[in-house]
Amino acid sequence: MQRKKAVVDAKIESASIAKGLLLIHTGNGKGKSTAAFGLLARALGHGMKAAVVQFIKGRSDTGEEAFFRGNANLTWHVMGDGFTWETQDAARDLASARKAWELVCGYLQDKTINVVILDEFTYTLKYGWLTIEEVCAALQARPSMQHVVITGRGAPEGLIEIADTVSEINLVKHAFKDGVQAMPGIEW
């Protein structure tokens, strides 16, 4: 174990490439989005500029939005207003997802934006609103120093292949199974 750690430490020390990273937080556990928001805090702490695009139909009364909104180096979009996973209007869902994607593409072409967070983005692929080909093409054509964080369950293999760092967050246990309600500050 000690030897393995030494090998890893040596690798880290000799690492010299500086580049924009594509990070993916996937899996069924709690922490995918919260880890993205932690990274956002970290990036803003370094004076970086960031954009957050949230894809799930979402509340705008979350603690994270209240906390981050108003930061001069950050833009924050809740794009889910127009579509959910269970609406009866598939055409509207598709149109809303594509509109959100156009917004994302603008950020992926803007080298003044250092970090782009695509929260709950994987569902747009799962539901077929976007193709893996167009998404990978846009990600790979982005400014070379721009970091992108994608969160959501079931990240497809094609996305994992082009990513630099991928974490799979698994659920060992969750409080809601014991009847605990979604607590402010924890779940939203």
Place this chain on the structure above:
Amino acid sequence: MQRKKAVVDAKIESASIAKGLLLIHTGNGKGKSTAAFGLLARALGHGMKAAVVQFIKGRSDTGEEAFFRGNANLTWHVMGDGFTWETQDAARDLASARKAWELVCGYLQDKTINVVILDEFTYTLKYGWLTIEEVCAALQARPSMQHVVITGRGAPEGLIEIADTVSEINLVKHAFKDGVQAMPGIEW
């Protein structure tokens, strides 16, 4: 899948217990601490009071510390100055760890603190500086509405047993393996 989701949604809707939660972020992947910092943002966004105690000997030039420090509802301690994992002075390590733990115990008895984050805490157990019994006793005696987040690899079974929500973050891939250096905004 749809049926499973409906069952889960029903469980979430009927969940009615409000309580302080013990969350654990463990595993070998990237995102354990960043998820804790995301949760911190979320909690501060709700006007909660929080304390962060970092146990690993650490730099104080991180993006997260720069970003969060100065928030009136937050205290932030980097306790690793006095001990590392590879020092030659085991007695000093133990004394430093115990001093950090005393500080933590103060927060765990203070009901005005809504969220306590113990970053990289599991190592204090791994190295035997604290016992699982004393840690579990202090956690279980804390104010009933206080949330605690513990991060670090190899969370022991005794800690997982008393936790409410546990996420295991596994490494699928990591950029440093491709020679990418620790990028500001991403790794620190």
